[in-house]
Amino acid sequence: MHILISSAYPLSSPKGNSITAKRIAKLLTQAGHAAQAINTDMPPPADAMIALHATKTLAASKRFKVNSPNRKLIIYLTGTDIYREQTNNNPEFKEALILADALVVSQRASLASIPSEFQDKSHFVPASVLLPPLKKVSSPPSPSLALIGHLRSVKNPFLMNKALKELDGLKLDVFTLGAALEPNMLHEVHNWQQADSRFHWLNDVPYTKALSWIQQVDFTLNTSHSEGGSNAVAESIVLGTPVLASKIEGNVGMLGDDYLGYFEPNNASSLARLIHLAVTDYSFHQNLLQQITDLQQNFLPEKETAGWLKLLR
Incomplete structure (x- = not known):
């Protein structure tokens, strides 16, 4: 499968969303798929797209559904989505949830925070850590x-x-x-x-x-x-x-x-x-x-x- 992982931030950014997008792309590539992390509002056609951050990648999600109408759009809900956008009744948050074929959270407890009408397409996928080679630093004083x-x-x-x-x-x-x-x-x-x-x-x-x-x-x-x-x-x-x-x-x-x-x-x-x-x-x-x-x-x-x-x- 050709799978896009859409980050709301440039892939060179140290923000958590970018790190997560690159991690998922690497995991799916290692599993044999053609997975690609992207940061664009104009994603190319693909078999599936995982969008990180419901509201900040909404333009990319809408374009993906236009270009690939019968393909799966998975929205990976962040803490900002669940605890700020939803609380503030941001209409773009609900629009994204309606658009998605599946919703994902990285904490099982967060499933309960998703509105009841979207529970049937909500899923828990545990986050993992892929450690790159570390750049050594001098030991700080203790404690x-x-x-x-x-x-x-x-x-x-x-x-x-x-x-x-x-x-x-x-x-x-x-x-x-x-x-x-x-x-x-x-x-x-x-x-x-x-x-x-x-x-x-x-x-x-x-x-x-x-x-x-x-x-x-x-x-x-x-x-x-x-x-x-x-x-x-x-x-x-x-x-x-x-x-x-x-x-x-x-x-x-x-x-x-x-x-x-x-x-x-x-x-x-x-x-x-x-x-x-x-x-x-x-x-x-x-x-x-x-x-x-x-x-x-x-x-x-x-x-x-x-x-x-x-x-x-």
């Missing part, structure tokens, strides 16, 4: 913690800094890897750097280097208000680094109900208590490491490949 992700409001990136204010005197180095994608974020990140010498903003970091950072630090952090299924969380699990995560549906779907490393969303005090426990309690750290190790089997590429092949058949 250390890294937030991997571009600075956007939905990611709530400065909750970490507010938590640090409650941890005055705790030996810790904290790193944020990601570009400031909103104008106010650039001003704010500079202010936080001046306010606390433990905080280091590394700006945009190449993907392979960011993966090495994940592997080198003691903990990674996810502070998102909402998330469909963070690539950085999955990568942290596969690389064996414990995650400190906001207890939201997307994170719980990846880490499990019984995971020990949760804090209350948008609660700096809750995060501060968790950081203090993780950094100072060796037994707690070891328990997190064991839980992360146990989760690694959930992110095997063959599981994701099997899910896509079943759906495409």
Whole structure:
């Protein structure tokens, strides 16, 4: 089959959608299909198209159905689709769901968030991680913690800094890897750097280097208000680094109900208590490491490949 995987962003972008599109293309190519990741509103005819982000790839989806009217359009719903576009009653979100032959989410729990009239064409396909060769980085001082992700409001990136204010005197180095994608974020990140010498903003970091950072630090952090299924969380699990995560549906779907490393969303005090426990309690750290190790089997590429092949058949 000739299969297109449509990303809303340029394929050279470090955004999660682009990484996911290239991963799916590679998996399906390895399975024997002619799979191609694209970023265009004018996709060529094909046997099937997987569109990442219902609203941002809507123009490409509509063009695909015109060019290939009897071929399968699969829309891979992101966290932004489910938790923002749907909540805001964006008419383009519903238009995309009507247009799609199948809908996919990367977290089983997210199926319940899809409107009832579309449940019969909704499916769960587990996300996996394909690790490229890593670009080595110098080991950061220990203890250390890294937030991997571009600075956007939905990611709530400065909750970490507010938590640090409650941890005055705790030996810790904290790193944020990601570009400031909103104008106010650039001003704010500079202010936080001046306010606390433990905080280091590394700006945009190449993907392979960011993966090495994940592997080198003691903990990674996810502070998102909402998330469909963070690539950085999955990568942290596969690389064996414990995650400190906001207890939201997307994170719980990846880490499990019984995971020990949760804090209350948008609660700096809750995060501060968790950081203090993780950094100072060796037994707690070891328990997190064991839980992360146990989760690694959930992110095997063959599981994701099997899910896509079943759906495409």
